[in-house]
Amino acid sequence: MNVPADHLDHRVRGGWTPAGAAAAHLPAHASRWLSARTGLTPTRTPVAPDSAMRVAESELPAEVRAVLNAIVGAEHVLVERVDRLARAGGLSYVDLMRRRGAGELPVPDAVVLPADAVEVERVVALCAEHNVGIVPFGGGTSVVGGVAALRGDRGAVIALDLNRLHRLLSVDPVSRLATFEAGVVAPEAERLLAARGFTLGHFPQSYERATLGGFAATRSSGQASAGYGRFEDMVESLRVATPRGDWRVGVAPASAAGPDLRQLVLGSEGAFGVITEVTVRVRPIPAWTRYEGFIVDGFAQGAEIVRALAQSGTLGAVTRLSDPQETEVALALSGGWKMAALRAYLRVRGIAEPALLIVGWEAGSRRDLRARRRESLRHLGGTVRLGTAAGETWRHGRFAGPRQRDALLDAGMCVETLETAAYWSRLGELRDTVTSALRDSLTTAERRPVVACHISHSYETGASLYFTTLVPRAADDPIGQWQQAKEAACAAIAGLGTITHHHAIGVDHAPYLAAEIGELGVGVLRAVRANLDPNGVLNPGKLT
Numbered sequence: 001m002n003v004p005a006d007h008l009d010h011r012v013r014g015g016w017t018p019a020g021a022a023a024a025h026l027p028a029h030a031s032r033w034l035s036a037r038t039g040l041t042p043t044r045t046p047v048a049p050d051s052a053m054r055v056a057e058s059e060l061p062a063e064v065r066a067v068l069n070a071i072v073g074a075e076h077v078l079v080e081r082v083d084r085l086a087r088a089g090g091l092s093y094v095d096l097m098r099r100r101g102a103g104e105l106p107v108p109d110a111v112v113l114p115a116d117a118v119e120v121e122r123v124v125a126l127c128a129e130h131n132v133g134i135v136p137f138g139g140g141t142s143v144v145g146g147v148a149a150l151r152g153d154r155g156a157v158i159a160l161d162l163n164r165l166h167r168l169l170s171v172d173p174v175s176r177l178a179t180f181e182a183g184v185v186a187p188e189a190e191r192l193l194a195a196r197g198f199t200l201g202h203f204p205q206s207y208e209r210a211t212l213g214g215f216a217a218t219r220s221s222g223q224a225s226a227g228y229g230r231f232e233d234m235v236e237s238l239r240v241a242t243p244r245g246d247w248r249v250g251v252a253p254a255s256a257a258g259p260d261l262r263q264l265v266l267g268s269e270g271a272f273g274v275i276t277e278v279t280v281r282v283r284p285i286p287a288w289t290r291y292e293g294f295i296v297d298g299f300a301q302g303a304e305i306v307r308a309l310a311q312s313g314t315l316g317a318v319t320r321l322s323d324p325q326e327t328e329v330a331l332a333l334s335g336g337w338k339m340a341a342l343r344a345y346l347r348v349r350g351i352a353e354p355a356l357l358i359v360g361w362e363a364g365s366r367r368d369l370r371a372r373r374r375e376s377l378r379h380l381g382g383t384v385r386l387g388t389a390a391g392e393t394w395r396h397g398r399f400a401g402p403r404q405r406d407a408l409l410d411a412g413m414c415v416e417t418l419e420t421a422a423y424w425s426r427l428g429e430l431r432d433t434v435t436s437a438l439r440d441s442l443t444t445a446e447r448r449p450v451v452a453c454h455i456s457h458s459y460e461t462g463a464s465l466y467f468t469t470l471v472p473r474a475a476d477d478p479i480g481q482w483q484q485a486k487e488a489a490c491a492a493i494a495g496l497g498t499i500t501h502h503h504a505i506g507v508d509h510a511p512y513l514a515a516e517i518g519e520l521g522v523g524v525l526r527a528v529r530a531n532l533d534p535n536g537v538l539n540p541g542k543l544t
């Protein structure tokens with residue numbers, strides 16, 4: 001098979017690091033702090049070996065397999081258990097726990113790796129004809145069950161792995177457009193663009209593994225969203241393989257030719273078709289960047305500052321406010337004398353509840369960078385400036401979170417995140433309500449959860465809230481423990497914010513969709529789906 005090995009390594013699904021949790025490391029001071037703060041009794045709970053996982057025989061009909069072999073080549077139709085297991089599920093806590101022996105993981109009957117858009121179209125048409133489910137699989141980083149191999153009432157389901165669609169097809173430097181095949185992973189897209197002096201500027205925490213098709217299918221949002229926009233703001237046009245044929249949307253930078261159908265494809269999570277090509281708007285690589293850290297006193301003060309920045313148009317490309325709990329965790333896990341000194345200094349400065357604010361400016365010239373920073377600083381009076389060391393430390397560690405999660409899972413923690421967004425006037429209430437819901441659900445005599453939160457995407461009218469929960473795992477029911485907490489959080493979100501700001505709907509949020517968009521809205525989505533996919537083979541059980 002001619003798929004580069006490193007493209008497959010990242011599919012080792014037990015954890016983020018290719019070698020699973022074993023390659024991640026939790027320092028002794030972090031372990032001690034977790035025990036004291038949460039009641040953790042460290043245990044060794046490594047990922048189960050593949051051989052311990054239950055994998056049923058493939059039920060892909062022989063005649064379908066024969067035609068698939070003819071379309072993509074037999075070496076690109078994988079039915080070995082190791083290959084199917086590698087595309088079974090995403091990277092939510094529940095999926096990762098299933099890898100640790102808690103609960104069953106749905107496994108696809110085959111993995112199919114087409115080479116280009118035309119092969120994808122032929123595979124989609126074949127599966128539609130034979131009622132075989134299709135789960136589009138990009139980087140497999142979904143945390144909401146988006147790539148769960150559910151077959152519904154179909155006899156079989158395949159994982160349609162977009163890994164071989166990794167080419168840059170064209171660049172239009174005059175219009176600043178680039179067309180990629182949808183399976184290209186973000187770092188490779190950046191590498192290809194950098195060779196031409198451009199950047200996409202999309203840096204979600206899953207950057208190392210996620211694909212452009214996945215970003216489009218989930219309306220992803222990157223850490224520099226204030227500077228470059230959410231992913232849907234970057235997409236100019238799309239090519240989609242549907243059971244009804246090839247579909248292209250987007251021909252000009254703006255159009256009044258009815259509703260914008262690009263927005264229907266963006267966020268469609270593989271339920272309307274398989275995105276095969278994405279044309280994105282690109283920007284010159286910024287010649288100058290500067291990242292700084294600030295400490296504010298409490299979440300409310302920090303949120304007021306971020307709102308002022310957002311409403312005056314002076315946000316940094318990255319503007320990220322951690323609440324005091326998240327700041328406490330960051331300081332505790334970093335450890336060392338510098339952190340102790342910082343805490344002492346903040347006490348002297350009278351900061352009761354330190355909350356870390358990172359602002360990163362990016363610009364084409366030094367003068368422009370200085371001007372942007374000056375404008376932002378007008379709203380940052382009264383903060384404690386930590387300088388560029390704190391900002392650069394955050395920047396260099398910004399993709400480290402998933403590795404740390406592996407280590408925490410291995411040590412016996414339940415670690416999971418959830419996210420939402422709301423208008424500024426409701427943001428404080430939303431944070432308090434969700435924090436309480438998570439805390440109340442997870443607290444027991446032995447377990448004291450940490451519920452931390454940050455704002456990382458801000459708009460004129462509101463912002464996202466991203467919650468991270470750390471609690472010792474309930475050995476008898478680790479999945480139920482989290483699912484109860486998640487339900488409580490979702491109930492708390494209802495009426496105040498959206499059920500998801502950037503993780504998408506998948507399986508996990510599907511029960512909450514009608515409350516947000518109404519039964520009429522769900523009906524519209526179902527009608528589109530039924531039109532494009534009359535047999536309902538596309539990503540069964542997701543979105544609607």
Ligand SMILES: Cc1cc2nc3c(=O)[nH]c(=O)nc-3n(C[C@H](O)[C@H](O)[C@H](O)COP(=O)(O)OP(=O)(O)OC[C@H]3O[C@@H](n4cnc5c(N)ncnc54)[C@H](O)[C@@H]3O)c2cc1C
Pocket residue numbers: 090091092135136137138139140141142143145146147162182183203204205206209210211212213214215216217218219220221222223268269270271273274275276401402502503504506539542
């Ligand atoms: C540690 C971690 C951190 C994360 N941080 C962020 C973050 O900062 N911002 C953010 O937005 N998200 C984040 N996510 C969530 C996830 O990375 C995003 O949803 C991402 O967009 C998924 O891309 P992917 O290529 O991995 O897609 P996959 O996980 O493979 O698929 C996601 C969904 O899209 C569908 N899909 C994938 N490719 C296609 C295609 N070509 N055509 C049609 N449908 C398709 C799948 O069927 C599935 O429903 C994070 C996830 C993890 C595990």
